[in-house]
Amino acid sequence: MDPANDDASETMERPRRKTHLPSHLDDYEVGYRPTEDPPPKASSHCPSKSRSSSRKTSHSGVSSHSRTSRRSVTSTGVYLPPELSSVQTAILEEKIKQRQLDSLRQQVAEDSLADVEYQRLQAQAKEAQQVQEEALRAKETLSKQLERQRKLQQAETELEVAKLVSSMLVKDSGSTTPIHTSSPGNHLSLSQPVCVDQAISSSHLSSSFQQPATQSPAVTSTIQTCHAEQGISDDSWVSQPSFRPLQLTAESKGAPFTAVPQGGSSSVSKVSQTAPITMPVRTVLSATNMISQPHLRAPVMSTSALPLHTSMQSMPPPPITATPQLATSYTVPQTVIPPVTAHARLLQPPITSHPPPVLQPTSLSYVQPPPFMHNSHPAHMGTELLFASAYGIPQPKLPVFESGNESDFALLKLALDNLLTNHNHLSEQYKYHVLLSHLKLPSAQQLAKAYMYHPRPYSAALQALQDKYGQPRQLVQSELGVMMNTPPIRMGDANAFDNFALSVQSLVGMLRTLEGQNGYELMCGSHVDRLLSKLPSAYRDGFVEYCLSRGILQTGTDRTYTLPDLATWLEIKSQAKRISNRAATLFQSELSKPHGRVTVSTRPKERATPVLLANERGTPPPGFAAQKPNTKLKPYCPHCDNRDHYLNSCDQFKKLTSDQIVTWIKEGNRCWRCGRTHAVETCNLKRPCKVCKELHLIVLHNTINDTSKAVLMVSMPSTRVYLDRPNRSPKVMLKVVKVLLHHGHRTMETHAVLDDGSERTIVLQPAVRQLKLTGTTELLPLQTIQQCHTELEGRSISFEVSSVTKPMVKFAICNAFTATGLCLAEHNYPVTALQNAHRHLKDLPLPPVDRVKPLLLIGSDNPHLLTPIQPVCEGPVGGPIAVCTQLGWCLQGPMSPMQSSRGKQQCLNIMTAPARDELIHHVERLWQVDTLPYNEKIITRSKQDKEAYNMLQDSTIRVNVDGVQRYATPLLRRTPVSLLHAEKDAVLPSLRSTERRLSRDPERAKAYCTEIQKLEAAGYVAKITAEEANKSNESWYIPHHVVHHNNKDRIVFNCSFQHQGQSLNSQLLPGPTLGPSLLGVLLRFRQHAVAVSGDIKGMFHQVRLLPKDKQVLRFLWRDMCRDREPDIYEWQVLPFGTTCSPCCAIFALQHHAQGHKGDMPKLVNIVENSFYVDNCLYSTPTAKEAKDVVDGLRQLLAEGGFDLRQWACNVPSVIQHLPAEALSTNSERWLTKASTDLQEPTLGLRWNCLNDSLGYNLRSAEPLEPTMRNMYKTLASQYDPLGFIIPFTTRAKVLIQDLWKQNLGWDDLIEPAQLRNKWLTWVGEIPTLLQLQFPRLYTPVWPDNPPVTRELHIFCDASERAYGSVAYLRASDDQGHVAVTFVLARSRVAPRKCLSMPRLELSAALTGAQLAQVIQNELTLPIDSVTLWSDSTTVLYWLTAESCRYKVFVGGRVAEIQTLTETAEWRYVDSANNPADHITRGLTLAELTGPHQWNSGPSFLLKSVDQWPSIPKLAVEPELSELKKAAFVGTISVNNPSLPDPTQFSTWQELVQATVRSLHGAAIADNNFSSDAADYIEAEKLLLVQAQSDSFPYEVKALKTAQSLPSDSRLISLAPEFDEATGLIRVGGRLRRTDSLDLDSIHPIVLDPGHPVTKLLIKETDQRLLHPGSERVLAELRRQYWVLRGREAIRKHQHTCRDCQFWRAKPQTPQMADLPSSRLQLYKPPFYSTGVDCFGPFTVKVGRRQEKRWGVLYKCMTTRCVHLDLLEQLDTDAFLLSLRRFIARRGKPMELLCDNGTNFVGGDRELRETFNAMAPKLQEQLAEQRIRFRFNPPSAPHFGGTWEREVKSVKSALRVILREQSVPEAVLQTLLVEVEGILNSKPLGYISSDVADLDPVTPNLLLMGRRDASLPQVLYDSNNLLGRRRWRHSQVLADNFWTAFIRHHLPSLQDRQKWRKDGKELTVGQVVLIVDPQLPRALWPVGTVSETLPGADGKIRTVRVKVKEKTYTRPVVRLIPLPHLEDNVPDTADKLS
Structure with a gap:
């Protein structure tokens, strides 16, 4: 190999730094063109050599690139060396996958064996709980062993892979077999998943492009043989980055693939049309320049037939097809190149034998992006996963179906269709197992297992699941249920709106997939209506407008909106909101950018306002900031020590009970928030509980609630002292400053809160520890707003504090309080943003407050640190303010007036108390027994009760159940209805707990199973399947357990x-109270001789549920088979335990009865008044009636499905005809003579039918420790609804009150021993309770059934310890039989506050009045009379007087007693004969068992009435201390702020004094402060200067600079001058030359009338002069001040x-009213309408003694006739005798009019009181005479002026005649008659001086036929007096009178002599002063108008005035309107007459 190539390889393998294109070049095609070497010279070698050379060059140039470009990790996760070729990698991956498949199968088999072993052990666990625990541990051990085995197998696999790789490398390096293109082993099968690689490999083996393609046989080799037969080195398989992409073609029938260069001219172009092949294109980064390019395996080509230097360079760049996807299959036809990405293409340099040159950065070129071309679908499915695996693309994971929701199944179905279903090369069995592994829902897995042996298990199982979980209707209902259960969308809540829009769009997308574009559910408009209900009205209107704009809902069309329409609109709306919010956020961020490097967010995260917490447990409260670490929770379960899940997801933890969780936390010293092993104060849990919104895991919610304490005012989960409460008000900033704390040489920096509402300075423990502060121990008492007291133990310490800006200026903090467990919350204020937003805060040195946690709270005990030292910087009202204190500047107030927050608002001292639910229940039970609901008949139903009742009336139906017509009622759901959702898993822990408890007691477990089986057999519950349960819109499961009662x-x-924050009972209304009270049923049960009792069998279970309500009443049960899934049961009837069950059952019963009201009214009345829920108690006079009632009730209720049974009666013949199952157990045994003990339970009592008596049950089962808690429990268990054992129970109540004084805890033993012995003695008497009995029947049955008179007697008594009353019914007949029976009793313990004995006796009397009212309301027996007895003469006197005379305590109770009873019903009884005395003294049960006065009443009731105790002579005025004092009491509240703001003071002196103190810096409470006159003069001067500066700023400035005032100045006429000495403006005036006046009088100080200082000066002068006239005040003021428009300001x-106004205002008299109808009774006889009034008294001589007599005046309202009479006594009888004399002489009047009694003045108190007392009876007597009796309004004598004038005339005449002499009665009678004649002789109307005019008419003309008694009578002819004309005499006289009356007198009444103008009418709520002539004006009461009473003409002349708690009717002329009602109004409510 060439060394150059080695260097190049090493260079390319060197790591490169990634370079990315700029974001603005993403849309352009990028590539590079390396420098090109000159083309090689023509070679004379043979083609084979050229091919070899070409291959060698290609190998050397590309191999290094493949080492860096290929991933070193396969899709199986195994790391392979980079030297392996792609084929080798694929072979290894296939073997690895096969091994993994085998390992997976082995793992499944091992898991199955483990499950079998676990089931076997679990079966053994049924016998013992310990075995089950061992099985769990064995399973865990087995799982760990299997995990170790799997790791071992993985290691073995990696070892084998390494061996295989090394063997392949050795084999490849030694393979030199030449490749032949015509080898039959090179055939490629398209069915293999590696066809593309094989096709490329075939192209590499082509010897020449000129060889016809048709001569090559078909390629059929597999992937295992490709590498071995081809014998090509690995490097030849790597695509070169310098080659252009090649077109791949293949013939449709077995032709080999041929690689053709793009744009080249070759014989390959002549190949016939070939079929397209699928080929992946993956975008990768080049190793040289990291530019995206197509990652293709380019074949090695031969260049012998095609000159590369001409063909490659002349090729135009081919078009690039853009695609946005990665690793996607494309169809590549013959003329189309393989697609590449739109961002890059690879430029191909000429092929050369030289190594590729090093790339230069300057070789980048940018080309325009190619046009977009759509992709075609893949021709063959299944290649996606292969290519994804081959190229390392992440593979999608199938979702798991475990929730049962239709939406989750739709996701699984979609994933299966995309990734599994269409893969035909996979077997059905493989797909089926994959499907099973992703079904975690038991019901779904069970359904799929049913198709295990189906020929096509996958398709069949998937179709079955589709039918059950994939129906569109189910999907819609499920999704809609979830969305409808969410809270309504609020305006402005963008997040909620976006979530709602996404939910709707997701639903639409699923429905389109399931049922197409036009599916029924998709086009259903009702779904849209339901979804629109969650949106605000504005959004709904917007959607309708959107629909109308698009032709939807148009008139004339049937098109309505659909779900796609709603989804589209929601998407548009959501996008619009996001765009607007983004723009608004950008705009705000630009505005709020600070100048500098520090940036502060304009919308900080809301945090809690400071709170002060105290933890009773002694540990710091949650969220303690000083030690809070800044770590982040990682996935970790502290229970099972697993790092794969959190504690909330731990299945093992969810199985624990609350007690087990508490034990686990306590034993491990774990955090109560998250369960980890750290302290609570260091917990960094951020996410609150979803239920209670507190900081703890939701899985710990129930445990924390069970162990926490209940909060009195705020619902918090732990025992803390909270000084805040949740509020929706804007977030408020407290004054937070940065300070330095100093103690000795130690200093620390922290923040402090300046709290004016705190009485004490508090420092937290971190500061105490750092400064090492010490102090004395102190108990800090805390008190809540509910007057609950507690004490906090801490220390009192002292230190120093200073501002951070002035550290040398220190302030001492003395006696600051500190304690463990206190905490101040975090503060976070956007200071910079607030300064930018508010102009008044700019340029202030406000320190930043960014998430600071103060350690100091400075209270009002250091006011010098709280008060501002500079003026407060205020802005708009409701905005923030800035305050400068000694410790620096700080912010205070709301952040913004319009900003809404979810923070907390400060409150004061809200304490917590331990939860005592059971104790509260006992105390409430005692309270309910002691309280009498005497006004229970007046039922005022609330809005919820009305709603519930209407719901029952509208929805109650009758249903046929097994041939019986029953009633079905709805559950009373609250509106709006919230859907309830609870999965089975929510109640599974409770079921397991119940099963564990039952497993310990097999007998109880068997009974439990039997009971549920009975419920199912009776049809009360029904078992449903899981499929049925999943179909419902809502589902709620109820836990159940067993109790022993x-x-x-x-x-x-x-x-x-x-x-999850929901409960069934919280969603239900209790409904109204429909049935009678328990006390009323018991009282009526004792009325008659024959009594019956019955009980409705399972009353609640006889009422069915509506189908829609059954789904929220489900429960789980599995017959104690704990190894299987529980069954689901639904209630079909009303169960016990729901809030509304009693109301629904009673309504169904009464509704059925009311349907028969027409034919069975008596039975309907019994159902309504004698049934207490399901118990019937009724009594009748005879046995026949009782038998008819029993039969009638059974028949009536049986028609409604109610089985009335358990009958019992004291007369056997009444029920002996009934079947045995209808009788009670004792009655059946009694009738069959099997037993003589007939004790029937009767609403908590025992009814002995043999002797017809009532007794008590013994409820105390076992002795309890003598503690307060057990005392309440024992006392509350003594059920005594009638109060027969009250003398016994009152002893215990008094004892408990004594124990309260000992300050004992609820569970402390009773101390001292004396009280404990009393309690033990009392408890020892309880067993005697079984021997106690009293008669059931009130009146015994006497022979011959004579008429009975029934009297109710109430006895009242009180002592210093208790008070109460007892009622007896006295029955007597005319034969002398008398019987007295106990009825009812009540008692109360005297309050701990010491009260006088008369007050206690009055409280007892009130109890007796209430007792009488209750008995009269409940009993249906006729009560002939009621008598109430008391041994207190003081109380009896109070009851005869007016209640308004006494203080509130006495007056209120007297008024209530007078309302409930009549005064005449009260009598006196001595203490010896008062049975209520035993209530206060107490009795033992032994005494109550025998004959006693308490049982049968006092003995005198058996005697005649004349032998009863007589009323003693009462004192004239006992207990004067209870009378109200006639004194004016006023309070002046002085608010002395630190700065003298005049508007904050009520007087001038207060303002001046506060100014003086502020000048000297003296404290408000500093009593040692002293000042002299100079200080006050200086203070007044400063106030006046400030007032003038505020009122005349321009004048002050001008006069200071000696400038002239403008002509429009208000001071121009005063020639003002500026006093340089005082700095004040004074009047120049014209009096400067006088020497007699002082300076202030000559030059007074100018003041503005509207300034507060001026108002205070006017007020001070007015008060100092005792409120004189305005001129007097003005004259006094002008001696020193000149007030502009002074008279106007003073007025x-x-x-x-x-x-x-109080002293000078006068009542506003309305216009004189029209004459009433009683004054215009024309042509009526005299005295037709009569006014009556009494006067006197007069002293007459009767023998040698003197007696009083009164006069009574009858005045005809029309004719002014007067009739006088004399009364011997001022009582009803005397007045009625006088009235009878008047009627006999003058005729019966049609109506009588009288004053209301309050117009009697002077010393006539006796006359006033007696007349008021006899008014009611008098009115009754007159009503019997058909005489109407009307009163005028109180205190309105002018309403009866027509007779008041005559009374004055009578008194004047008698005064002249008698001259204060005492005369005999006959003389006085004669004088009255003579005066009557004189008055009736007075002329009516004007007396003319003309003798020719007729004489005026007089009343005597009508009464006597002549104008005067002295004149002769008119004579007529005897003929005119005979026959038909005999009536002419009287008729002529009457005609003469009426003619003259109408002509002369009546017109004179037209004029209004006075009261001609109409004043301002009074309105409701106006404050008035009530004129009371009996009192001096200073004591006139002040009240508020509560109601106006307009007259016939609509004018207000009478109103009702409310004074305190009383209301009075008064005329307008007696009322003076006042400006407003001050707080210091004297309490004069009792002064009203």
């Missing part, structure tokens, strides 16, 4: 199970001053 095992289905202030 009431000595019975029950299967519980956990419908609250959560999976404006006084108009808004509440005090000025």
